[in-house]
Amino acid sequence: MSDNLVPIDHSAFKVSQVMIILLNLLAFILNAPWLALMVTLFMLLGTLLKVPGFGFVYKVALQPLGWIKPHVLPDHPEPHRFAQGFGGVVMAVGSLLLFLGSSALGWGMVWLVTALAALNAFGGFCVGCAVYYWLSRLHVPGFRQSPPPGAFPGMRPKGEAIHDS
Numbered sequence: 001m002s003d004n005l006v007p008i009d010h011s012a013f014k015v016s017q018v019m020i021i022l023l024n025l026l027a028f029i030l031n032a033p034w035l036a037l038m039v040t041l042f043m044l045l046g047t048l049l050k051v052p053g054f055g056f057v058y059k060v061a062l063q064p065l066g067w068i069k070p071h072v073l074p075d076h077p078e079p080h081r082f083a084q085g086f087g088g089v090v091m092a093v094g095s096l097l098l099f100l101g102s103s104a105l106g107w108g109m110v111w112l113v114t115a116l117a118a119l120n121a122f123g124g125f126c127v128g129c130a131v132y133y134w135l136s137r138l139h140v141p142g143f144r145q146s147p148p149p150g151a152f153p154g155m156r157p158k159g160e161a162i163h164d165s
Contacts, residue, residue, distance in 0.1 A: 005074035005148055010156060013080060014071075015062060016052035017121035020087075024114040028107060033098035036110050040095050043088035047081055053088070073157045076145040083120075083128020087113045130154025 020039055027035035039053075046053030062068040094109030120126045133153035135143040148157040 015058035016054040019054035040091035047085035079129035079132035
């Protein structure tokens, strides 16, 4: 693969995004800031480990059962890590605000992350990835990747999925 692209299973990202959406909805319905904090911790831990925060749900349960098939595309991992990490930071601030009693602002930040996860999961557009690529265009240190060939910044890469045999 050219341009430092590596095979990335986008199904793991999608499962992680759907888990963020479902758990944040449940946290809001139950008024459970601890659950929003749990989502935060999984997002930040996943960023540190360089994996989707809830990717283990995909790897351990959904993929082995055949419920979700791999969708491996040549891509850069850095924008996805940046997006997840930034979302985790926004969730951390939202969770902190919830624990401090500022529920409107806290839930607003949780809902922002939930909405952006939904845009990515169901619309195929990753706002955090787009921000990463824009920062790269501005030559901000640490942001060095460009979108894969033929991909609009933030959109899933175009092309055929890579099939493992």
